[in-house]
Amino acid sequence: MKKPESKEVQSRFLKGLEDIIPANSSLVNELSDILEISMDSAYRRMRGETLLTIDEINHLCLHFKISFDAFTGVKTGMVTFNYLPLEPLAENFDLYHKNLLQELNIICASNENKIIYACQDIPVFHHYSFPELANFKVFYWKRSIMNIPELAKAKYGAATRFSEQLETGHAIIEAYSEVPSIEIWTENTILSTIKQIQFYWESGVFESKEVALSVCQALKEEMDSIEKKAEFGTKDLKNLKPAEFQESDGEEKATEQDSNYRLYISEIELTNNCVLVNVGPTQAVYLGHFSFSTMSTRNEAYCKKTEGWLNNIIKKSTLISGVAEKQRYQFFKNMHEKIDRLILVIQS
Numbered sequence: 001m002k003k004p005e006s007k008e009v010q011s012r013f014l015k016g017l018e019d020i021i022p023a024n025s026s027l028v029n030e031l032s033d034i035l036e037i038s039m040d041s042a043y044r045r046m047r048g049e050t051l052l053t054i055d056e057i058n059h060l061c062l063h064f065k066i067s068f069d070a071f072t073g074v075k076t077g078m079v080t081f082n083y084l085p086l087e088p089l090a091e092n093f094d095l096y097h098k099n100l101l102q103e104l105n106i107i108c109a110s111n112e113n114k115i116i117y118a119c120q121d122i123p124v125f126h127h128y129s130f131p132e133l134a135n136f137k138v139f140y141w142k143r144s145i146m147n148i149p150e151l152a153k154a155k156y157g158a159a160t161r162f163s164e165q166l167e168t169g170h171a172i173i174e175a176y177s178e179v180p181s182i183e184i185w186t187e188n189t190i191l192s193t194i195k196q197i198q199f200y201w202e203s204g205v206f207e208s209k210e211v212a213l214s215v216c217q218a219l220k221e222e223m224d225s226i227e228k229k230a231e232f233g234t235k236d237l238k239n240l241k242p243a244e245f246q247e248s249d250g251e252e253k254a255t256e257q258d259s260n261y262r263l264y265i266s267e268i269e270l271t272n273n274c275v276l277v278n279v280g281p282t283q284a285v286y287l288g289h290f291s292f293s294t295m296s297t298r299n300e301a302y303c304k305k306t307e308g309w310l311n312n313i314i315k316k317s318t319l320i321s322g323v324a325e326k327q328r329y330q331f332f333k334n335m336h337e338k339i340d341r342l343i344l345v346i347q348s
Contacts, residue, residue, distance in 0.1 A: 006051055007048040007051070010045070010048060010051060010052055011048060013052075013057070013060075013068065014027060014031075014045070014046055015281070015282075016066070016282050016298065017030070017060065017064060017066075019110065019279050019280045019281070019282040020064060020066075020106050020279065020282070021064075027042075027046060028042045028043060028046060029042075031045060031046070031060075034059060034060060034063050035056050035059060035060070065082050066082070066298055067080035067081075067082065067297065067298070067299070079297050079299045079301075079302045080297060080299065081287070081295040081296060081297045082295060082296050082297070083289065083293065083294070083295035083296070084096055084099055084293060086146060086290060086293060088146050088147045088148050088149065089148065090142065090148055090150075092146070093138070093141065093142055093146060093148075093165070094164065094165065094168075096292075096293060097165055097168045097169070097172070098168065100124075100172060101168055101171055101172050101175065104172060104175035104176060104179070105175055106279065107175075107179055107277060107279055108175050108178045108179060110279045110280050111280075112278065112279070112280050113179050113180065113277075113278060113279055113280075114179070114180050114181070114182070114277070114278040115176075115179050115180070115181040115182070115275060115276070115277055115278075116181075116182045116184075116275070116276040116307075116310050116314075117181060117182065117183045117184065117273070117274075117275045117276075118184045118266075118270050118272075118273065118274040118275075118310060118313060119183055119184060119185050119186075119189045119270065119273060120186075120188075120189065120192075120270045120271065120272055120273045120288065121189060121192045121193070121273055121288075122189055122190060122192075122193055122222070123176075123183060123273075124137075124172075124292060125172060125173050125176040126173070126222055126225070126226060127169070127222065128166070128169030128170055128172055128173040129173050129222070129225060130218045130219075130221055130222050130225075131166055131218075132214055132215060132217075132218035133215060133218035133219055133221075133222055134165075134166055134169050135160065135161060135162055135166060136156065136197070136215045136218075137193075137196075137292075138162045138165050138166075139151070139154075139156050139160060139162070140196050140200070141292050143205075144196075145290060145292060155205060155206070155207045156200065156205055156206050156207065156211060157206075157207035157208070157211055158207070158208075158210075158211055158214075176235070177235040177236055177260075179260070180259075180260040180261075181235070181260065181261055181262070182262045182263075182264065182314070183261075183262070183263050183264070184264045184265075184266050184270070184310070184313055184314065184317055185263065185264070185265055185266070185331075186265070186266050186267070186268075186269060186270055187265075187331075187334065188269070189270075190219075190223070190335050190338060190339075191338070193219060194219075194338055194339065194342050197212065197215055197216060197219070197342060198342055198345065200212070201345070201346055209346060209347070212346050213343065213346055213347070216339055216342060216343050216346065219339055220336060220339050223332055223335045223336060223339070224332075225237065226263070226332075227328065227332040229261050229263070230261070230263040230320055230321045230322075230328055231321075231322070231325075231328065232322075233259035233260070233261055233262065233321045233322045234259060234260055234261050235260060235261045236260075259321070259322065261321060262319060262321045263319075263320055263321045264313075264314055264317035264318060264319050264320070264321075265317055265318045265320055265327070265331055266313055266316065266317040266318075267316070267317075268313060268316060268317075270313075272287060272288050273286075273287070273288030273294075274286075274287055274288070274306065274310070275287075275294070276303065276306050276307055276310055282298065283298065283300070283303035283304075283307070284296055284297065284298045284303065285297055285298075285299075285302060285303050285306045
């Protein structure tokens with residue numbers, strides 16, 4: 001690679017790092033600390049006067065958990081993804097939670113941020129507003145997905161509590177609520193959670209009918225909350241103000257300035273959870289795997305292709321945030337009917 005090309009790639013790489021470093025730090029300090037070089041040497045690398053060595057690039061990539069190919073601009077058709085290996089240990093699930101919160105905090109720290117989420121399942125963030133539902137989901141993930149040995153024969157009861165995970169989860173939903181987001185749902189987005197509850201009920205994992213019904217009730221409350229977020233166009237339901245609305249063709253809707261939540265309903269089936277994150281000029285894609293975990297890439301070409309695919313889905317979907325009151329009502333009525341059918345199964 002010619003030196004001018006190398007300097008351009010290095011500039012993109014360091015700009016990408018600058019977008020993801022902690023808000024209370026600076027790129028020059030990070031380079032100096034991580035590479036154990038002087039501030040002057042760090043500045044020379046930032047100006048392109050000194051090229052990073054292979055060892056330095058490798059060290060930075062390992063530290064920030066990113067792949068260098070995301071910044072090279074070379075279109076090879078190959079993409080490198082990062083993921084968190086999750087062995088069947090309780091502490092590894094805690095690590096997953098902490099990594100999720102850390103990444104959300106990085107996104108929140110940017111003045112220009114946005115999340116577009118194609119939802120095969122209900123986004124995990126929403127669950128943490130409802131402790132009974134979140135607690136059940138943590139139990140399900142640990143017992144049935146991670147196969148943690150000490151939960152292999154465990155029953156789910158009123159005394160089953162994961163307080164530490166719920167505390168981290170509260171911080172997660174607080175962070176997610178700060179980021180402007182677009183979510184794309186389908187009629188089947190709720191089904192995986194319903195099937196999890198029904199499977200545990202029919203398998204005798206719930207200690208009692210009352211416990212199973214309490215989880216169903218929490219799911220209904222979650223649907224009411226998301227419907228309200230869609231109606232007002234915001235994830236912050238604590239500080240709703242009349243000024244957030246304006247009249248438009250006889251309907252009330254959130255103004256663009258105040259809206260940080262848009263919900264679309266797609267008739268095109270989504271076969272995986274796919275999240276596109278914008279942090280300044282840097283993009284990242286997160287794909288669902290292992291049921292609740294994700295693998296991620298900042299590969300520029302892949303992110304642009306994903307953005308195009310998501311925009312195409314959005315164009316063919318119905319916006320039910322702020323507008324389309326009838327469609328919004330019908331959609332969530334359908335969600336409640338699905339839960340009600342599950343409740344009848346449990347009650348019978």
